[in-house]
Amino acid sequence: MIHTKGLRRTFKGRRGAVEAVAGVDLDVLGGQTFGFLGPNGAGKTTTLRMLSTLLPVTSGQATVAGCDLRHQPAKVRERIGYVSQEGSSYSEVTGRRELTMQGRLYGMNRAVADKRAAELLETLELTDCGDRKTKTYSGGQKRRLDVGIGLMHLPDLLFLDEPTTGLDPQSRARMWDEVRRLRESGTTVFLTTHYLEEADALCDRIAIIDHGRIVAEGTPEELKREIAGDVVLVGPEGSPDKARDILKGQDFIRELTVENEVLRLYVDRGETALPQIIRLLDGAGINLATLSLHRPSLDDVFFRKTGRSLRETAP
Amino acid sequence: MKLLRDTWLMFVRYFLIFIGNPAWVIIGVIQPVLYLLLFAPLLKSIVHIPGFPPGGAYNVFVPGLLIQLGLFGASGVGFGLIDELRSGVIERFRVTPVSRLALLLGRACRDILTLLIQSLILMGLAIPFGLQPTFLGVVVMLGLVALIGLGMSSLAYAAALALKDENSYAPLVFTLSLPLLLLSGVLLPLQLAPQWLQDIAKANPLSYAVTAARDVFNGNGGSPDVWKGLAIMAALAIVGIAIGARRFSRAIA
Numbered sequence: 001m002i003h004t005k006g007l008r009r010t011f012k013g014r015r016g017a018v019e020a021v022a023g024v025d026l027d028v029l030g031g032q033t034f035g036f037l038g039p040n041g042a043g044k045t046t047t048l049r050m051l052s053t054l055l056p057v058t059s060g061q062a063t064v065a066g067c068d069l070r071h072q073p074a075k076v077r078e079r080i081g082y083v084s085q086e087g088s089s090y091s092e093v094t095g096r097r098e099l100t101m102q103g104r105l106y107g108m109n110r111a112v113a114d115k116r117a118a119e120l121l122e123t124l125e126l127t128d129c130g131d132r133k134t135k136t137y138s139g140g141q142k143r144r145l146d147v148g149i150g151l152m153h154l155p156d157l158l159f160l161d162e163p164t165t166g167l168d169p170q171s172r173a174r175m176w177d178e179v180r181r182l183r184e185s186g187t188t189v190f191l192t193t194h195y196l197e198e199a200d201a202l203c204d205r206i207a208i209i210d211h212g213r214i215v216a217e218g219t220p221e222e223l224k225r226e227i228a229g230d231v232v233l234v235g236p237e238g239s240p241d242k243a244r245d246i247l248k249g250q251d252f253i254r255e256l257t258v259e260n261e262v263l264r265l266y267v268d269r270g271e272t273a274l275p276q277i278i279r280l281l282d283g284a285g286i287n288l289a290t291l292s293l294h295r296p297s298l299d300d301v302f303f304r305k306t307g308r309s310l311r312e313t314a315p
Numbered sequence: 316m317k318l319l320r321d322t323w324l325m326f327v328r329y330f331l332i333f334i335g336n337p338a339w340v341i342i343g344v345i346q347p348v349l350y351l352l353l354f355a356p357l358l359k360s361i362v363h364i365p366g367f368p369p370g371g372a373y374n375v376f377v378p379g380l381l382i383q384l385g386l387f388g389a390s391g392v393g394f395g396l397i398d399e400l401r402s403g404v405i406e407r408f409r410v411t412p413v414s415r416l417a418l419l420l421g422r423a424c425r426d427i428l429t430l431l432i433q434s435l436i437l438m439g440l441a442i443p444f445g446l447q448p449t450f451l452g453v454v455v456m457l458g459l460v461a462l463i464g465l466g467m468s469s470l471a472y473a474a475a476l477a478l479k480d481e482n483s484y485a486p487l488v489f490t491l492s493l494p495l496l497l498l499s500g501v502l503l504p505l506q507l508a509p510q511w512l513q514d515i516a517k518a519n520p521l522s523y524a525v526t527a528a529r530d531v532f533n534g535n536g537g538s539p540d541v542w543k544g545l546a547i548m549a550a551l552a553i554v555g556i557a558i559g560a561r562r563f564s565r566a567i568a
C-alpha cells in the first residue's frame with residue numbers, strides 16, 4: 001500500500017537547513033494498521049504530509065495506494081484519506097455539513113453524501129451534535145469528526161496524525177475501537193503516535209522514527225524480542241552508584257544503564273536473576289527501595305535504539 | 316465540468332458561513348449607509364469650486380464610493396482565510412481532488428456577490444439624495460466592482476496564504492490599500508489635485524476604474540475611458556487570479 005525508498009525532506013530556514021526526514025524506507029502492506037512512533041520533532045508529520053501529497057519531497061521515491069507520489073499526485077489524492085494533527089473542521093460549520101462537503105468534493109452527489117454523512121455520525125456517536133457548529137464540540141467529538149471527514153469517501157488508506165493526543169482515557173479508548181473497526185473493514189491505517197501503549201495495542205507493524213530516521217521496524221512482538229530476555233528495574237536506597245559498581249561485572253547481566261536513580265538491567269531470565277541481585281546487594285549492605293521485573297516494552301526498544309526514553313521526550 | 320462544480324461547492328460553503336454570521340451581514344449593509352449619510356453631505360458645498368467634474372455631487376461621489384467599497388471589502392477577506400488556515404481546513408481540502416483554482420474562485424465569487432449586493436443597496440439609497448443612475452451606468456458600475464473584487468480579493472488571499480497570520484497581514488493590507496485609495500480619486504476627484512499627484516495616480520490601476528465609473532454615471536457611456544477602465548480591471552483580475560491560484564496549489568508549509 002505504501003512503499004518508500006530514501007524519502008527525504010529538508011526545510012531551508014534562516015539558520016541553515018533542517019533535515020526533518022532523512023531517508024526513510026517503508027513498506028506498508030494493504031489491510032495493515034501501521035504505527036509511526038517517535039518523539040516530538042522526529043519527522044512523523046513531515047513524512048505524512050509528503051505521503052499525502054501536501055508537501056513536495058526533497059528526494060527519494062514513494063508509491064502510495066499503487067500510484068507514484070511524484071507523478072500521479074491526483075490519483076493518490078483520490079485513494080487516501082488524511083486526518084491532520086491540527087484537526088480539519090471549521091468552527092462556524094456544523095459537523096454534518098463538513099462531512100457532506102467532503103463527500104461532495106470527492107464527487108458524490110447530494111443524496112449519497114447525505115446518506116454517508118448520517119451513517120458516519122451514527123458510527124462515530126456524533127448524531128447528537130451533528131447539527132451543531134463544531135466550535136461547540138468537545139475535544140473527543142472534534143477528533144472523531146476529523147476521522148469521519150477522512151473516512152467520508154471510503155478511502156483504501158487512511159493517514160491518522162496523532163489521533164489521540166490530548167484526549168482523555170475514555171475518548172482514547174473510543175478512538176482505539178474506531179481504528180480497530182477500520183482494520184476489520186480492511187482499511188489500511190497509517191497512524192502516528194507518541195504513545196507506546198497505543199502503538200502496541202493497535203498496530204500490526206511499527207516503525208520507530210527519531211531525528212528523521214527509522215531506528216527500528218517490525219511487529220511489536222519482533223521489536224520486543226530484539227531486546228531478548230527480561231528487564232529488571234532496581235531502585236536502591238540512596239545513590240545508585242554503589243549498586244551499579246557491584247552489579248556491573250556480573251555475567252548474568254547483559255546490559256546495565258542508569259536512569260533517574262534507577263538501574264535498568266537487561267537479563268536473560270528474570271526469575272533466576274532476581275534472587276542473585278538481591279543476594280549481591282544484600283551482601284554489600286545496600287537496601288532496596290524498589291525492585292521490579294518486566295517483559296520488555298516498546299519503551300525499552302526505543303531506549304535501546306536511541307539511548308533516550310520516549311517518556312522523557314514526550315510532552 | 317469539474318472546475319465549475321467545485322467552484323459552486325466552495326461558493327455555497329462560504330456563502331453559508333457568511334450569512335450564518337449576522338454581524339457580518341449587518342456590517343456589510345451599514346458600511347455603505349454610513350458613507351452616504353456621514354460623508355456625502357460634505358460634498359454638497361464643494362461641488363461649485365472650479366475643477367469639480369460636472370454631474371452633481373452624488374453622481375460624482377457614489378461611483379467613487381463603490382470602487383472604495385470594492386477595494387476595502389476585498390482586502391479584508393484574507394482574515395477569514397487565515398482563520399481557516401489555522402483550523403486545518405485548507406490542508407484538508409488540498410488533500411482532496413478538488414480543483415485548486417476552485418478553492419480560490421469559490422471564495423472570490425462569494426466576495427463578489429456580497430460586494431454586488433452592497434453596491435445595489437448603496438445605489439438605491441443614494442437615489443433619494445440625488446443620484447440619477449442610468450441602466451448602462453449601473454451595469455458597467457457592477458462590472459467594475461465585480462472585477463475589482465475578483466482581482467483584489469485574489470491578491471488578498473495570496474497575501475494571506477503567504478503570511479499566514481493576522482499580525483503581518485493586517486499591516487500589509489492597510490499600508491497598501493491606503494495609497495491605492497488616496498491615489499485613485501475616490502474621495503475627491505483627481506482633477507482637483509496638483510499635476511505631480513495626478514501623474515502618480517496614473518500608475519494606479521484603480522484610478523482608471525474611478526474615471527470609468529464617473530464617466531458612465533454622467534452620461535459618457537461611450538467614452539474610451541470607460542473601455543479602458545474595464546479592460547484594466549479585467550487585466551487586474553486575471554493577474555490576481557493567476558497569483559492567487561498559484562498560491563493555493565503550492566505547499567502551505
Ligand SMILES: Nc1ncnc2c1ncn2[C@@H]1O[C@H](COP(=O)(O)OP(=O)(O)OP(=O)(O)O)[C@@H](O)[C@H]1O
Pocket residue numbers: 011012013018019020038039040041042043044045046047085194568
Ligand atoms: N515548515 C517547516 N519549516 C521548517 N522546519 C519545519 C517545518 N515543518 C517541520 N519542521 C521541522 O522538521 C522537524 C520534524 O517536524 P515534524 O512536524 O515532522 O515532527 P513530528 O514528528 O510530527 O513531531 P510532533 O510529535 O511534535 O508532531 C522539526 O524539527 C520541525 O521543527
Ligand SMILES: [Mg+2]
Pocket residue numbers: 044045046085161
Ligand atoms: Mg506531528
